[in-house]
Each structure stands twice: as C-alpha cells, then as structure tokens.
Amino acid sequence: MDVAAAVTTIPTAADPTQYIPLLQGAAVDIDRFSGAEQSDWLLSLAHDICDPVHSRGVLCVEAPNHTWRQITVSEPLIDQTYLYELPPTVVIGLSKISLRHNKSATSTTGAAATMRTAVLRRDDYTCWISRTRATTFPNSHICPKRMEDAQALYILQTFCGYQGPNVGVFHPMFGIVLSLSLDPLFDTYQLGLRNIGPSHQYRAHLFRTGEEFNIMGSSDPPGFPFPMPPLHNYIVNQPPTPGHADNPLPGLFRWHYLQCVLRRFATETYRRQSNISYHEIPLRMEDDSDDDTGDDDGDWPSASWDRARLAASEAEVEKQRQSAVIAWRTEVH
Structure with missing residues (x-):
C-alpha cells in the first residue's frame, strides 16, 4: 500500500x-x-x-x-x-524525534504495582480471552510504560476522542488481565484485539507465524479429548466486568492492533526512511508485563509518528498561546 x-x-x-x-x-x-x-x-x-x-x-x-x-x-x-x-491540501509529516527515557525506577515501580492491583480487581482476576482466573496473572499494558504520560494521553485523545481529565499511562484503563501464556504475545504485538462491535466486542488475531495456539496460549496435546477453541479469530464478547468505569476504551485496542499490523507488514522502505525513527520490537519486552524496576529502551512500531503528532500538537497549542498573549498586549497598549 x-x-x-x-x-x-x-x-x-x-x-x-x-x-x-x-x-x-x-x-x-x-x-x-x-x-x-x-x-x-x-x-x-x-x-x-x-x-x-x-x-x-x-x-x-x-x-x-x-x-x-x-x-x-x-x-x-x-x-x-x-x-x-488524501485531499491535496493535507500533508502528513514524518519527523525524527529524539528518544528520551528519563522516568525514575522508583516512580515507575510504585505506579506499576498500584496499576496492577487496580486492573486485577477491576477484571476480577480473570483473563479477557480464556476467562480463567488466578491471582498471579500479570497486568498487560495496552500502551507501553516507557511511552510516559503525555504521549499516552494524546493517543487516548486521538484514537478514542477522550475529553476527560488528564490521565497517565498507569491509569487502569491502559491495562487488561491476560493469562501468563497470552501476556507475552500481547506485549510483543503478536496478539491483537480487533474491535468488531459497537462497544466491547473483539476478535483475537494471532500475528505470530509458524505456530497456532488455543485460547489458553498453548497447543492441545496429542489425544486431548476436549480441544480448546483456536486463539486466532476467537470472539471476546465483553470485558470480564462489563460496564466498569475504568474499562479500556475500544480506541486503545485500535492503537494496539495497529502496532501488531506494523510489526508484521511494515515495508523495508518505510523502516529505512531517513526522516523517521523506526525500531524493531524485541522478542520479549518484560518491562511491560512484569512490574519490575527500570524501563526497556525498545520502541513500539509507530513510535516516531506518535511522537511527531504529539510534538505538532504541543507546538500548535504554544503558538495559539503566544498569539493570545500578543493580542492581549496589543489591546492593553
């Protein structure tokens, strides 16, 4: 394309x-x-x-x-x-943004642990896909922790039309409960949830090649009498706790699904563009599933574009603020 x-x-x-x-x-x-x-x-x-x-x-x-x-x-x-x-007057710029990872390990750990507790309680310790329950399940981050608050809020506004109070990347709506087997697939953009209904109905898509999994994130052993449904194309009809105020908005899964597609289908030409910054996704990004210290330096597939849009938005806000100041000073004098 x-x-x-x-x-x-x-x-x-x-x-x-x-x-x-x-x-x-x-x-x-x-x-x-x-x-x-x-x-x-x-x-x-x-x-x-x-x-x-x-x-x-x-x-x-x-x-x-x-x-x-x-x-x-x-x-x-x-x-x-x-x-x-696009219409002739619309131009989309791809900018190379400096990558900075300056969140302290202390603040990251505390916020992540609090978020995990809130997400587990909201989802009743239940995996969104398999519906199995366990108190040991991780908090699977829809947007990576290293994205930080300003970028996460901008994605929430851009993909969800969010107009509420400012929230950060550790707000419970940025996380879901997945089983220990499915969490690594979700965190590395090999498993995405495609919104297919007017509200919270999703189709699971497995982007991993060469191996098929069931909804438990494993393969059925030979001779298993009750085969589990396959993971790919499995329908998730609703969250574990429908109607909860902190359930993720469908647009967040839309953003995460885009990362899965870019990881699988982005062209080499796009990845080599001299005016954007593109990073391969590591096979494992433990920092987004395990609430440990430190931040992973890897980026999500659309990181450069997301940062460019945020920078452009902030620049426009500052431009409007400066114009307002100049207009006020002109009126006063």
Missing part, C-alpha cells in the same frame, strides 16, 4: 505527488486478518496510520494504464498496489 502525501518532501514538476510504501504482504496472508471486512480492514488501518483523527483519505487500487480506481465498500483484496489518497 502506498500513501499519498505522507512524507514532507519537495514535489517535482514531473511527479507532484510523493508516495511512501507502508504495508506489504501477500493477499493470502492479509486475508487471514481482513476476513469479512476485506478492503474496509485496509482502509481503517490506513486511517489509523495517516489520519487517525479525521479519516479523510480514500482507498484506491491500481487500474490498467497506471490509473487509480477508488474501491467500493468491503471490496475483496487482491495482489495489487493500493493507494491511500
């Missing part, structure tokens, strides 16, 4: 539109996740990558004679190039 106007480069007369390929995969591989959504699955991801607040782009497919045809709703995906086209 190519995305129009997704990088701040200077257009030329011969090619006024700049493109950067974002996602790449065989149709048979992508069909594993798109399912009945088909082209709507790809369009929603393009929105989340490029324009998560306004979703102003349209999805086109390459037609004969190097032209583009806008696709219809839920059109089947094929082995072809897709273009996410």
